[in-house]
Structures are given as structure tokens and as C-alpha cells.
Amino acid sequence: xxxxxxxxxxxxxxxxxxxxxxxxxxxxxxxxxxxxxxxxxxxxxxxxxxxxxxxxxxxxxxxxxxxxxxxxxxxxxxxxxxxxxxxxxxxxxxxxxxxxxxxxxxxxxxxxxxxxxxxxxxxxxxxxxxxxxxxxxxxxxxxxxxxxxxxxxxxxxxxxxxxxxxxxxxxxxxxxxxxxxxxxxxxxxxxxxxxxxxxxxxxxxxxxxxxxxxxxxxxxxxxxxxxxxxxxxxxxxxxxxxxxxxxxxxxxxxxxxxxxxxxxxxxxxxxxxxxxxxxxxxxxxxxxxxxxxxxxxxxxxxxxxxxxxxxxxxxxxxxxxxxxxxxxxxxxxxxxxxxxxx
Numbered sequence: 001x002x003x004x005x006x007x008x009x010x011x012x013x014x015x016x017x018x019x020x021x022x023x024x025x026x027x028x029x030x031x032x033x034x035x036x037x038x039x040x041x042x043x044x045x046x047x048x049x050x051x052x053x054x055x056x057x058x059x060x061x062x063x064x065x066x067x068x069x070x071x072x073x074x075x076x077x078x079x080x081x082x083x084x085x086x087x088x089x090x091x092x093x094x095x096x097x098x099x100x101x102x103x104x105x106x107x108x109x110x111x112x113x114x115x116x117x118x119x120x121x122x123x124x125x126x127x128x129x130x131x132x133x134x135x136x137x138x139x140x141x142x143x144x145x146x147x148x149x150x151x152x153x154x155x156x157x158x159x160x161x162x163x164x165x166x167x168x169x170x171x172x173x174x175x176x177x178x179x180x181x182x183x184x185x186x187x188x189x190x191x192x193x194x195x196x197x198x199x200x201x202x203x204x205x206x207x208x209x210x211x212x213x214x215x216x217x218x219x220x221x222x223x224x225x226x227x228x229x230x231x232x233x234x235x236x237x238x239x240x241x242x243x244x245x246x247x248x249x250x251x252x253x254x255x256x257x258x259x260x261x262x263x264x265x266x267x268x269x270x271x272x273x274x275x276x277x278x279x280x281x282x283x284x285x286x287x288x289x290x291x292x293x294x295x296x297x298x299x300x301x302x303x304x305x306x307x308x309x310x311x312x313x314x315x316x317x318x319x320x321x322x323x324x325x326x327x328x329x330x331x332x333x334x335x336x337x338x339x340x341x342x
Contacts, residue, residue: 004064007021007022014097015031016029016059017096018059020089021079027062035052036096039100122157124150127159128147131181144161144164145159169188186223193216201272205272211304212251214249217249218238248282255291271334274287274325284322286319287318291314292310
């Protein structure tokens with residue numbers, strides 16, 4: 001089975017190399033060329049990325065199956081061996097990765113040295129004015145806007161905006177290239193209401209909370225139905241009228257070392273939040289609670305950076321969907337969803 005493992009590993013490294021090892025030179029060269037072409041042009045194109053992934057997976061499966069059949073004697077072909085195998089596979093890998101790396105390096109240098117490469121094709125002052133007009137036409141009232149930002153890699157314009165009657169409520173207006181504008185006004189407004197609604201409970205249960213986020217996503221098709229004269233409908237009314245057209249997401253992270261009694265206390269706090277959701281009729285909600293050890297370094301504490309390089313400090317985690325929350329009645333029910341990680 002050594003040959004099967006080698007062919008599969010080589011195909012994982014680069015599509016077509018496993019086929020070369022299996023003695024299928026033409027098929028291998030074709031797969032190498034296809035991966036090189038797709039690898040150079042798929043960036044930013046979802047469909048090409050999917051095709052790239054399918055071809056890579058198919059090449060791995062093909063190399064595995066063919067090598068297995070060769071070992072069993074079903075296919076009468078010999079594997080590359082000795083110096084010839086080292087030479088052909090080595091050259092193929094060096095050339096393939098060399099082409100990809102040199103292309104990536106060249107593209108990066110062009111982005112750095114070409115003066116106009118990161119300049120927006122449309123003046124930012126015009127984009128700002130277009131954003132104001134878009135918001136006025138969509139919501140019927142005036143909005144304030146800030147200086148737009150342009151991201152060359154994705155050809156995206158972003159403009160921070162706010163209702164002139166409520167400047168504390170900021171949201172984003174954006175467009176990609178020449179596509180129409182879109183915005184986050186409804187979601188930002190409803191999320192702000194949701195945070196204000198649950199904030200007293202969070203303050204009561206977690207006065208020393210480390211990370212707390214509460215956001216609501218409302219179905220885009222409801223934009224015209226939940227905004228009147230520029231004002232977004234109250235979140236409680238949205239829940240009553242459109243019970244399946246929103247999702248609330250609540251994330252809580254705390255830092256503390258837990259013994260058995262402390263773990264029970266944390267379970268009771270989470271159960272209190274679940275009961276709050278039920279009492280308020282918040283049916284579509286996802287809840288995530290993470291408990292980190294006191295050994296968590298000072299840097300992530302200040303930056304509020306969870307996971308990543310500090311995963312080893314994450315001790316317990318509970319992730320609950322709407323269906324999970326609907327079924328939980330007791331601490332014992334809740335403990336079934338508690339995961340001890342480190």
C-alpha cells in the first residue's frame with residue numbers, strides 16, 4: 001500500500017503529480033496545466049474557485065483509485081521508480097510551484113509599484129454623493145455620510161452613514177465596482193435595539209464580561225416593510241409580525257477559572273439568558289458562550305482577541321441554535337451542550 005499512499009500524497013501536493021507517479025504522463029500533464037491556469041485566475045471568482053476545488057479533489061481520488069487498482073493488478077501499469085521518479089516528479093513540482101509563486105510575486109510587485117493600481121476608478125467625492133442620493137431615494141429622509149473608503153483588491157467602496165435624527169446609529173453603505181449600492185441600515189438599527197434590550201441582563205449576570213456581541217440579521221426583502229419615514233420598526237414588533245424573518249446572534253466570552261460549583265453557576269446564568277429569550281418571544285436566536293482560563297495573557301484581554309493563538313486558554317464552550325434553545329428547560333439539559341476543550 002506504500003505506492004497508494006505516495007500517489008495520493010503527491011496528488012494532494014499538486015494535481016497531476018500523483019498521476020505522473022502512476023505512469024499516466026499525459027493525464028498528469030493535463031491536470032497540472034489545468035491547475036496552473038485555474039490557480040492563476042480563480043481569485044475573486046466563486047465559480048472558478050469551486051471548479052478549482054472539484055478538480056483538485058477529483059485528481060486526488062483518481063490517483064488513489066488508480067494506484068489501488070495497480071497494486072491489486074487490475075490495471076497493468078508500473079509506478080515510476082528510482083532516479084526517473086525523483087527526476088520527473090521533482091521537475092514537475094519545482095516548475096508548477098515556481099510558476100504559481102513567480103506569478104503571485106509579480107502581481108504583488110505590480111500592486112506596489114504601479115501608481116494607479118490602488119486608486120478608485122470613481123472619485124470618492126462622487127461616490128459619497130451617490131450614497132446620499134441612494135439613501136434618500138430608498139428611505140425618504142436625509143442621512144449624513146463620512147468620507148468613503150476604497151478597497152482595490154475587491155473593488156469595493158464603503159461609506160459610513162447615519163440618520164441625521166440619530167447620529168449615534170452608524171451603518172455602512174457599500175457597492176462593488178459598478179454594481180448597485182446596498183446598505184446595513186435595517187440590520188444596524190435592529191441590532192442596536194437588541195443590544196439595548198438585553199444589556200441590563202448582561203450587566204447583571206456578567207459585570208466583568210470580556211467580549212459581548214449582539215447582532216440581528218433581518219431578511220433583506222423586509223427593508224421596505226419595516227422602515228417608515230426613515231425610522232426602522234421596533235424590534236419587538238418585527239419579532240411579532242415576522243417571526244421567521246430575522247436571526248439574533250449573541251456571543252459572550254468571560255475569563256475565569258471554574259471549579260464544579262463555579263461551573264454550575266455559569267450554567268444557571270446561561271439558563272437565565274435562555275429563559276429571557278423565551279419570555280421575550282425571541283424565537284430565532286443563536287447563543288455562544290466561551291469561558292477562558294485566568295492564564296489568558298494580557299495582550300488578547302486588551303485587544304479582545306479570542307481563539308487564534310490563544311485557543312489553549314479556552315476551557316469551556318457552549319454553542320446553541322434556535323432549536324437547541326427551544327428544547328432546553330433545565331441546567332441538566334444545558335450541560336449536554338457543554339464542551340470541555342482544554
